[in-house]
Amino acid sequence: MAELKKGKLEASTLIEVLIAMVIIMVLFALAIGLFNNVLSGGVSLKKLSVQNELNVLAKEVEAKGYIEKEVLLVDSVIYNFSRQETAHPGLSRLEIKAFRRAELLGSLKILYREKENEEKN
Numbered sequence: 230m231a232e233l234k235k236g237k238l239e240a241s242t243l244i245e246v247l248i249a250m251v252i253i254m255v256l257f258a259l260a261i262g263l264f265n266n267v268l269s270g271g272v273s274l275k276k277l278s279v280q281n282e283l284n285v286l287a288k289e290v291e292a293k294g295y296i297e298k299e300v301l302l303v304d305s306v307i308y309n310f311s312r313q314e315t316a317h318p319g320l321s322r323l324e325i326k327a328f329r330r331a332e333l334l335g336s337l338k339i340l341y342r343e344k345e346n347e348e349k350n
Contacts (some may be wrong), residue, residue, distance in 0.1 A: 276334055279306055279327045283337040286310075286325055294344025296323070305329060319343055 241249075282303060290296055290310075301308040306329050313322040321343050327334040 275329075278304075279334040280337075282306070282308070283325050283327060283335055287323070287337055287339045287341075290323055291339065291341045294342060306334060315340070 286301070286308060296310045296312055299310050301310070306327050309326045309328070311324045311326075313324075315322055319342055320340055322338065322340055324336065324338045326336045
């Protein structure tokens with residue numbers, strides 16, 4: 230059998246190990262918080278798709294010349310259309326805002342030439 234070493238073995242005390250673990254946990258918590266801020270602050274895929282949908286909706290309104298609905302729901306995103314008169318007859322200002330769970334995902338403002346809604350006639 231191997232001979233046991235005589236004398237004391239050097240080791241850490243329980244308090245030193247606990248202090249080291251607390252320091253590591255605090256640093257880990259800070260790193261997770263920073264990582265979460267970076268992820269939420271960046272441009273997400275949802276925001277890009279919402280901006281694309283805003284452009285498509287604006288082109289549809291420009292082509293038709295009128296707003297069909299004031300509120301539209303697409304893929305759990307609510308699009309609010311608001312129309313304002315301008316000083317020039319025949320031109321209107323359109324603002325489209327996109328919301329998901331009360332969070333503004335994007336907005337778009339355009340000017341468009343008004344036409345009569347064929348569905349009303």
